[in-house]
Amino acid sequence: MTSPSWESLPDRLRARGLRWTPQRRVLVDVLSSTRGHVTGSELVERCRAVDPATIPSTVYRTLDVLEDLGVVRHGHGPDGREEFHVLPEAEHGHLHCESCGTSWDLSLDDARTLVRSLRARRGFVVDLSHVTIVGRCAGCVDPTPP
Amino acid sequence: MTSPSWESLPDRLRARGLRWTPQRRVLVDVLSSTRGHVTGSELVERCRAVDPATIPSTVYRTLDVLEDLGVVRHGHGPDGREEFHVLPEAEHGHLHCESCGTSWDLSLDDARTLVRSLRARRGFVVDLSHVTIVGRCAGCVDPTPP
DNA sequence: CATGCTGTTGCAACTGGTCGCAATAAGGGG
DNA sequence: CCCCTTATTGCGACCAGTTGCAACAGCATG
Numbered sequence: 001m002t003s004p005s006w007e008s009l010p011d012r013l014r015a016r017g018l019r020w021t022p023q024r025r026v027l028v029d030v031l032s033s034t035r036g037h038v039t040g041s042e043l044v045e046r047c048r049a050v051d052p053a054t055i056p057s058t059v060y061r062t063l064d065v066l067e068d069l070g071v072v073r074h075g076h077g078p079d080g081r082e083e084f085h086v087l088p089e090a091e092h093g094h095l096h097c098e099s100c101g102t103s104w105d106l107s108l109d110d111a112r113t114l115v116r117s118l119r120a121r122r123g124f125v126v127d128l129s130h131v132t133i134v135g136r137c138a139g140c141v142d143p144t145p146p
Numbered sequence: 147m148t149s150p151s152w153e154s155l156p157d158r159l160r161a162r163g164l165r166w167t168p169q170r171r172v173l174v175d176v177l178s179s180t181r182g183h184v185t186g187s188e189l190v191e192r193c194r195a196v197d198p199a200t201i202p203s204t205v206y207r208t209l210d211v212l213e214d215l216g217v218v219r220h221g222h223g224p225d226g227r228e229e230f231h232v233l234p235e236a237e238h239g240h241l242h243c244e245s246c247g248t249s250w251d252l253s254l255d256d257a258r259t260l261v262r263s264l265r266a267r268r269g270f271v272v273d274l275s276h277v278t279i280v281g282r283c284a285g286c287v288d289p290t291p292p
Numbered sequence: 293c294a295t296g297c298t299g300t301t302g303c304a305a306c307t308g309g310t311c312g313c314a315a316t317a318a319g320g321g322g
Numbered sequence: 323c324c325c326c327t328t329a330t331t332g333c334g335a336c337c338a339g340t341t342g343c344a345a346c347a348g349c350a351t352g
Contacts, residue, residue, distance in 0.1 A: 019318050019329055041308060055332055060309065062330095078276075080226035080339090081308070095270060110267065114260035114279075121256065123284025124241060130224075133260075134276035138269025165299055165348050187338060201302055206339065208300095226309090227338070 005071065006032045012069060026051050027062050031072065031086050040074075040082040075130040078103075085129055093131035099140035106133060151217065152178045158215060172197050173208050177218065177232050186220075186228040221276040224249075231275055239277035245286035252279060 005012075009028060010020035030046045038046075040060060047054040063084065066072045073085045078096040093106040108115070111128055118124040151158075155174060156166035176192045184192075186206060193200040209230065212218045219231045224242040239252040254261070257274055264270040 014319080017329080021318075021330065023331070039308090044308090053332095056308085057310075057333085058331060075280075076222055076224075076226040078222075080222040080228060082226060095264070095268075097270075098273060098276070104268075110264065111260060113263055114257060117259055118241070118256065118279070118281075122241075122250075123287065124243075124281055125287050126279055126281040127244060130244070130280035131277070133264070133272055134221075135264075135270055135272040141269060141271050160349080163299075167300065167348070169301070185338090190338095199302095202338085203303085203340070204301060 009069075009071070013065075016069075018065065023051075023054070023058050024062050024065075026054065027059055028066075031066070034086050037083045037085050039077070040084065043084065073127075073129045076132060078132050078134050091128050093128045093133065095137075096132055096134050097137035097140055098134050099136045102137060104137075106131070155215075155217070159211075162215075164211065169197075169200070169204050170208050170211075172200065173205055174212075177212070180232050183229045183231050185223070186230065189230065219275045222278060224278050224280050237274050239274045239279065241283075242278055242280050243283035243286055244280050245282050248283060250283075252277070 006028065013020050026047050027043065030043060030050065040063065044054065044056045044059050047059055063072060063074065067074060071087060073087060075083050077083045078098065091108055093111060095104040095106045108128060115126045115128065118126055152174060159166050172193050173189065176189060176196065186209065190200065190202045190205045193205055209218060209220070213220060217233060219233060221229050223229045224244065237254055239257060241250040241252045254274060261272045261274065264272055
């Protein structure tokens with residue numbers, strides 16, 4: 001259940017001249033029991049539940065470090081707020097209906113044609129996990145009455 | 147140069163029971179001389195240049211109203227900050243390189259396959275102007291030395 | 293032109309997140 | 323096991339944007 005990379009994290013940090021601190025341990029504990037996506041402030045809250053002395057800026061800075069290490073990835077929800085994915089996880093983006101507010105995962109498969117055509121036409125490599133596509137879902141576009 | 151809808155705005159507001167106020171006139175003046183995209187805070191600044199008494203919340207609330215009227219549209223930049231497009235304008239999204247920070251327009255044509263496949267497979271209608279695709283541009287993926 | 297309904301403003305407090313800086317502490321070397 | 327370098331923390335200020343509320347002011351009506 002736990003990704004094998006959690007145990008090696010302290011060493012991976014040290015190998016880069018970075019440090020393993022109690023504050024980082026708290027955040028990593030929280031992340032290791034997280035599935036799917038969380039917002040930054042949710043992570044701050046969960047860390048505070050473990051250690052009430054948790055400071056937000058420390059959490060955000062640690063998240064930056066963990067992103068460098070490839071442990072998490074961040075994107076932005078439809079309202080522009082930060083969303084974090086814990087890796088490894090199938091890379092995917094999000095589909096958000098601006099009418100009813102529901103969200104769905106957007107698999108690499110769904111986005112394949114976009115990813116391919118941008119690579120072919122512009123040499124641009126899409127970071128799908130950073131993407132939220134906004135629009136209106138089937139139910140909201142065509143509200144067939146019951 | 148000026149979109150014909152600007153003059154009719156006061157009446158369009160009144161027709162909905164809304165009001166035409168000095169504060170709204172300032173923002174609309176600013177918008178009418180804006181091309182491309184602007185962030186919310188840029189608009190606040192430009193309004194303040196016209197009327198130093200401008201209050202941010204008034205600007206943001208007016209932008210909401212104008213979005214309802216279809217005069218502007220908002221999306222989020224790669225950092226999650228708000229970006230406004232003044233309409234009418236070809237609907238387009240944005241492509242942002244997370245490595246060098248450059249942005250490009252993403253035309254409806256570029257995104258055609260994505261838009262089509264989401265509509266076909268899920269009935270989801272994409273609001274392209276809300277979308278910023280993040281990744282790495284050709285130059286950053288393959289830094290061919292000179 | 294005076295009246296009143298209600299949309300709008302200004303303000304202040306608050307949320308999510310970032311930044312600079314002085315003090316602290318991790319952890320490699322002697 | 324202590325020392326020293328320097329990464330990291332805590333803190334306070336700040337930026338972008340939102341929200342609740344009392345006071346204000348469009349504008350339709352009479």
